[in-house]
Amino acid sequence: MSAPLVFAVPRAVDDPERVSGGNVYDRRVRDALRAAGREVRMLLVADEPGALAVALRGLADGALLLADGLLVSREPGAVVAEAHRLRIVILAHMVEPDPDEPRLAAFRAALLIVATSEWTRTELAAQGAADAARVVVAHPGADPAPVTAASEDGGRLLCVAVVAPHKGQDLLVRALAGFADRPGWTCTVAGSLRADPGFAEALGSVVDAAGLADRIGFPGVLDGRALEDAYAHADLLVQPSRSESYGMAIAEALAHGVPVLATAVGGIGEAIPVRDAAMLVPPDDPWALHVVLQQWWADPARRAAAKAAALAARSIGRSWAGTAAVIEAALAEAERAPAPLRTGAAS
Structure with missing residues (x-):
């Protein structure tokens, strides 16, 4: 049976006034993973200095962590400090245009990175955040929807x-x-x-x-x-x-x-x-x-x-179930990693 997943996301993930593509993606992945049988524990991280470090220190050794890349970019040192004892997968919604070395170090410390597009994967590799082989692409899905009737003037x-x-x-x-x-x-x-x-x-x-x-x-x-x-x-x-x-x-x-x-x-x-x-x-x-x-x-x-x-x-759009299946495969690979995960990951 799969180990419980700790999914670290911004505390505002469910705030209706702060809807973003990243928050929607996080919620849909959470729901799709649960529907597929994965136990998911949401770790809501406040937008405060040091909040991620405190949250990660509370996790048990060997815990499987999926961390929203926004949190990682905000507090990269927290990821580097815990990578020697946690199985960390980073979910990269976007690419920082000019990442500094601490951010790059945090991405390098993860076992795997899940990117939301091939473009993101390529950019992360070009920046030196990760070898392309450690980045898997899980495109967002879209729900089937009723057909919209066009107006006569397209206005x-x-x-x-x-x-x-x-x-x-x-x-x-x-x-x-x-x-x-x-x-x-x-x-x-x-x-x-x-x-x-x-x-x-x-x-x-x-x-x-x-x-x-x-x-x-x-x-x-x-x-x-x-x-x-x-x-x-x-x-x-x-x-x-x-x-x-x-x-x-x-x-x-x-x-x-x-x-x-x-x-x-x-x-x-x-x-x-x-x-x-x-x-x-x-x-x-x-x-x-x-x-x-x-x-x-x-x-x-x-x-x-x-x-x-x-x-x-x-008729050829992607589904959220397909998104979750890609992420589940990445999580399963991270689960198979030995502990400690990588010697010197926190150095």
Whole structure:
């Protein structure tokens, strides 16, 4: 029988006001592992200095630990200090653009790393965080969803992401400002407004100044039925991210048969199983977004083709059960490691 798993995650993992791709991934993996028969004990770690170190010191020797990479990056020394006695697997949702040596040392101290995309795996190896052979890829899943019916003019835009600079909502607003005189379109920007309140406030001011407050809405976090309703009333998902390890909202949109306009960054391409289901533009380029939106609205045949491709993508999307199966295999490998796991891991 498999040993109990200790899953260390941010304390806010279930906070409805702090929904993020990482938190959603953690919750879905937790549930899928439990459904597959793995005993999972959640270790909720506060956003406070030293919290991870205290939490890890309380674990028994030889415990199997899956640690959210956000915690590891915040407190790498805690992982290095305990790697000699714990079976540690790190779940890397993202890649630090300029990792320092302590962070790299923490990733090197783990037995294995689970990455959410091939792009993340490649970046971690390039940074020297881990040999590529120690990194397994467990892409996010997406639940089967009802098909969304397209409107006649394709004017219902949706963006789903925490409202923050790296998600690029400012680029989308700048692109849409050029369509202030064009009737028939709306844009819902769904995501937490608490991650970077200054950015969110500035974005709202730009929308007001452009006279678009009745066209661009910021409802905050949408979850459950509210998020389903947002997809049900969307013609196009627009994700203008400056950085993205995968793009869970893209996978969710395609599961609803909603085409995508996104920036060609990071692992976004891995979330698109049918090429014509998405239109990709260079990052940090509001003019490129503007041009593609103009083409989208001007060409019904283009919209129909993208819709057909998005519907085709629904049948080949990934499942959360498949995600959990990859992670379970990594955990099983870590369980087979001898104890102490690696001589000198804490040095």
